[in-house]
Amino acid sequence: xxxxxxxxxxxxxxxxxxxxxxxxxxxxxxxxxxxxxxxxxxxxxxxxxxxxxxxxxxxxxxxxxxxxxxxxxxxxxxxxxxxxxxxxxxxxxxxxxxxxxxxxxxxxxxxxxxxxxxxxxxxxxxxxxxxxxxxxxxxxxxxxxxxxxxxxxxxxxxxxxxxxxxxxxxxxxxxxxxxxxxxxxxxxxxxxxxxxxxxxxxxxxxxxxxxxxxxxxxxxxxxxxxxxxxxxxxxxxxxxxxxxxxxxxxxxxxxxxxxxxxxxxxxxxxxxxxxxxxxxxxxxxxxxxxxxxxxxxxxxxxxxxxx
Amino acid sequence: xxxxxxxxxxxxxxxxxxxxxxxxxxxxxxxxxxxxxxxxxxxxxxxxxxxxxxxxxxxxxxxxxxxxxxxxxxxxxxxxxxxxxxxxxxxxxxxxxxxxxxxxxxxxxxxxxxxxxxxxxxxxxxxxxxxxxxxxxxxxxxxxxxxxxxxxxxxxxxxxxxxxxxxxxxxxxxxxxxxxxxxxxxxxxxxxxxxxxxxxxxxxxxxxxxxxxxxxxxxxxxxxxxxxxxxxxxxxxxxxxxxxxxxxxxxxxxxxxxxxxxxxxxxxxxxxxxxxxxxxxxxxxxxxxxxxxxxxxxxxxxxxxxx
Numbered sequence: 038x039x040x041x042x043x044x045x046x047x048x049x050x051x052x053x054x055x056x057x058x059x060x061x062x063x064x065x066x067x068x069x070x071x072x073x074x075x076x077x078x079x080x081x082x083x084x085x086x087x088x089x090x091x092x093x094x095x096x097x098x099x100x101x102x103x104x105x106x107x108x109x110x111x112x113x114x115x116x117x118x119x120x121x122x123x124x125x126x127x128x129x130x131x132x133x134x135x136x137x138x139x140x141x142x143x144x145x146x147x148x149x150x151x152x153x154x155x156x157x158x159x160x161x162x163x164x165x166x167x168x169x170x171x172x173x174x175x176x177x178x179x180x181x182x183x184x185x186x187x188x189x190x191x192x193x194x195x196x197x198x199x200x201x202x203x204x205x206x207x208x209x210x211x212x213x214x215x216x217x218x219x220x221x222x223x224x225x226x227x228x229x230x231x232x233x234x235x236x237x238x239x240x241x242x243x244x245x246x247x248x249x250x251x252x253x254x255x256x257x258x259x260x261x262x263x264x265x266x267x268x269x270x271x272x273x274x275x276x277x278x279x280x281x282x283x284x285x286x287x288x289x290x291x292x293x294x295x296x297x298x299x300x301x302x303x304x305x306x307x308x309x310x311x312x313x314x315x316x317x318x319x320x321x322x323x324x325x326x327x328x329x330x331x332x333x334x335x336x337x338x339x340x341x342x343x344x
Numbered sequence: 345x346x347x348x349x350x351x352x353x354x355x356x357x358x359x360x361x362x363x364x365x366x367x368x369x370x371x372x373x374x375x376x377x378x379x380x381x382x383x384x385x386x387x388x389x390x391x392x393x394x395x396x397x398x399x400x401x402x403x404x405x406x407x408x409x410x411x412x413x414x415x416x417x418x419x420x421x422x423x424x425x426x427x428x429x430x431x432x433x434x435x436x437x438x439x440x441x442x443x444x445x446x447x448x449x450x451x452x453x454x455x456x457x458x459x460x461x462x463x464x465x466x467x468x469x470x471x472x473x474x475x476x477x478x479x480x481x482x483x484x485x486x487x488x489x490x491x492x493x494x495x496x497x498x499x500x501x502x503x504x505x506x507x508x509x510x511x512x513x514x515x516x517x518x519x520x521x522x523x524x525x526x527x528x529x530x531x532x533x534x535x536x537x538x539x540x541x542x543x544x545x546x547x548x549x550x551x552x553x554x555x556x557x558x559x560x561x562x563x564x565x566x567x568x569x570x571x572x573x574x575x576x577x578x579x580x581x582x583x584x585x586x587x588x589x590x591x592x593x594x595x596x597x598x599x600x601x602x603x604x605x606x607x608x609x610x611x612x613x614x615x616x617x618x619x620x621x622x623x624x625x626x627x628x629x630x631x632x633x634x635x636x637x638x639x640x641x642x643x644x645x646x647x648x649x650x651x
Contacts, residue, residue: 058546189550190543195565197553228535231571236497238545239365243496245552246504258502264538 038147040073042344045139046183046336047124048131049207049301050175053262053292054240058188060131060179062336063207068135069121069343070099072143079115080104087122098133099140102164106141109160110151116144125329126168128211129295134176137164142181142340155196157181169296170219176295183339185248201335202251206310208288210279210317211299213327216272221296224272229264237264253289253305260290260303273298275320282316307332345454347380349651352446353490353643354431355438356514356608357482360569360599361547367438367482368492369643370514375442376428376650377406379450386422387411394429405440406447409471413448416467417458423451432636433475435518436606441483444471449488449647462503464488476603477526483602490646492555508642509558513617515595517586517624518606520634523579528603531579536571544571560596560612567597567610580605582627589623614639 047066052059075081080103082092094100099118107115118140124132138161145152152160161177174194178186184201188194243259246252270276270293279300280291287309288302300317304310310332321328354373359366382388387410389399401407406425414422425447431439445468452459459467468484481501485493491508495501550566553559577583577600586607590598594616595609607624611617617639628635 054545055549056545057542058549187546187549187553189546189562189566195550197550197562199553225538227538229538229541231532231534231536234536234541234544234571235364237541238361238363238548239494239496241545242362242365242494242548242552243502243504245549246494246506246556249553249556255496255504259496264541 040071041143041146041342042069042071043139043143043340044069044343045135045340046180048134048176048179049209050131050295051265051293053260053290054237054244055187056262056265057173057175059185059241060175061185061201061207062179062183062339063130063331063333064336065333066124066130066331068123068139070136070139070143071119072140072147073117074147075115075117077115078113080107081115081117082120083117084119085122086120088126090122090126096167098164098167099136101167102137102161103140103144105160105163106144106152110148112148125211127215127217129216129293129297129299130209130211131176131180131295133165133168134161134180137161138177138180139340140164146342154181155194158196159194171222179339181339183337184335187245199245199248201337202248202253204305205335206304206307207333207335208283208302208304208310208313208317209294209299209331210321211329212274212321214274214298216296216298221269221272224268225265226268233263256303257289260292262292266292269293269297273300274324274326276300278320279317282320283313286312286316288313307334347378348450348453348649349376349378350446350450350647351376351650352442352647353487355441355483355486356516357438357602358572358600360567360597361544361551362494363569363572364480364482365495366492366548367486368508368514369486369490369646370437370516370638370640371643372640373431373437373638375430375446377443377446377450378426379447379454380424381454382422382424384422385420387414388422388424389427390424391426392429393427395433397429397433403474405471405474406443408474409444409468410447410451412467412470413451413459417455419455432518434522434524436523436600436602436604437516437518438483438487438602440472440475441468441487444468445484445487446647447471453649461488462501465503466501478529486646488646490644491642494552506552506555508644509555509560511612512642513611513614514640514642515590515609515611515617515620515624516601516606516638517628518636519581519628521581521605523603523605528576528579531575532572533575540570544569563610564596567599569599573599576600576604580607581631581633583607585627586624589627590620593619593623595620614641
């Protein structure tokens with residue numbers, strides 16, 4: 038195998054009570070990448086279609102993630118990478134993670150899988166660092182593993198894939214305003230009350246149990262974020278209205294995707310996710326804000342070869 | 345049925361990363377209570393064997409919990425309660441919870457089970473309030489449900505019973521020094537860093553996943569408490585030595601039981617739990633501190649009728 042084309046899913050990170058630790062992959066939104074082995078050493082980003090992003094390897098998240106892998110690989114050649122960018126950068130659904138994870142996943146496949154999925158997370162995090170200064174894992178892990186994934190620990194890195202109930206669907210609305218990940222981090226408080234912490238980890242425990250039991254009601258009761266959402270939501274136009282109307286039509290929960298500005302809701306069943314989408318649209322249509330909206334089952338597989 | 349005798353298990357609360365939300369019940373340590381219906385209204389504590397505790401209904405945790413149930417019950421009579429107290433008050437393994445939970449569980453059984461387990465938790469919490477000023481649920485919930493239980497939320501009360509891997513054993517050492525629950529609460533900081541919070545809820549998610557998968561290694565990696573243990577452990581003589589030696593002989597994790605002074609370790613298998621007990625004894629024997637030590641499988645059933 039000298040060249041493959043892969044699908045790299047968009048991902049929702051910071052899922053409510055799972056700030057910095059819990060993410061999930063989507064099925065219907067993602068980038069495509071063509072990665073080819075070359076005799077020439079190093080990594081070249083040969084083409085980016087769909088977005089205006091840097092072609093220089095050291096400035097491109099896929100390039101940096103790829104170089105991290107290449108530094109550890111027993112391989113004398115290099116790789117050419119062509120990126121068909123469908124996920125808008127800065128949307129909050131793991132645009133940089135899809136490129137970082139896709140690059141290292143494809144390279145690993147072409148090399149005969151010398152690296153474990155957890156090692157790939159480590160390489161892809163180097164790409165994430167280029168995009169947001171912080172080497173976070175809660176987008177690249179679900180992109181690589183599929184489904185819901187928990188980052189139990191960063192030092193050492195410990196990724197725990199979680200079961201994904203079959204009828205769980207996501208609705209994601211992306212208002213086309215700019216919220217920089219770094220800004221979104223800077224407005225967070227560095228301290229929280231112990232009382233709020235207890236409530237947050239109680240909810241995270243409930244959410245994990247709900248995923249294992251496919252207990253949609255428990256998932257719904259647990260999808261709460263009393264720590265980050267109250268602060269970050271001020272950066273997102275009409276967040277409260279989006280959330281209230283989504284919950285009114287039966288969403289299990291609703292929160293900020295990643296560091297925003299996208300807002301996600303989880304529903305039981307596709308029909309419900311579509312009703313949520315309709316309501317979200319109704320909130321944004323009267324405002325002077327362009328938006329994209331996505332409805333997707335949760336991707337169980339992660340990155341996959343499409344040709 | 346006019347009278348029953350029940351076994352009320354001791355419980356470990358505040359299990360490492362699950363501060364205030366996660367508890368587990370023990371099999372081999374517990375109180376026995378004889379509860380009998382009476383034509384006379386109200387509740388009488390007729391006898392307490394084994395410990396010097398108040399017989400006045402309003403000052404006794406079982407009495408107060410029972411009165412909370414009685415206020416909601418459609419029942420014209422009352423109850424006599426006799427308590428055989430094997431769990432030492434102030435030990436940190438749910439002494440007051442065993443009495444509170446045992447009283448309401450037995451009364452509910454005698455009345456034909458008009459109340460759900462969750463409602464019983466609510467009544468028993470009223471007893472807990474007498475003992476420690478705070479109506480916490482992380483001892484009474486496992487006493488009533490058995491196994492590991494998560495208190496996802498206090499308002500509204502939401503108890504999530506978790507699966508308990510079969511080979512999980514607890515070793516609990518109770519140094520006979522006094523640590524008041526209220527003191528133990530007062531030394532805690534009211535604020536924590538967001539960074540520590542993230543690590544704590546990552547671990548709690550991992551622990552819940554480990555319990556569902558019977559993944560003892562994941563349970564072990566997740567049994568960490570970076571928030572409360574570093575502060576409270578200064579109240580417990582030789583805590584560090586106890587923990588280090590327990591881990592050296594293969595304990596999955598080790599922490600403070602409840603608000604102390606008891607220290608628990610979890611192990612895979614009874615033989616390992618016994619090795620841990622031997623090591624713990626070696627730490628305390630040279631010191632001038634009396635101690636009890638318990639080895640127990642995790643109680644899967646909760647309170648049960650013994651005659």
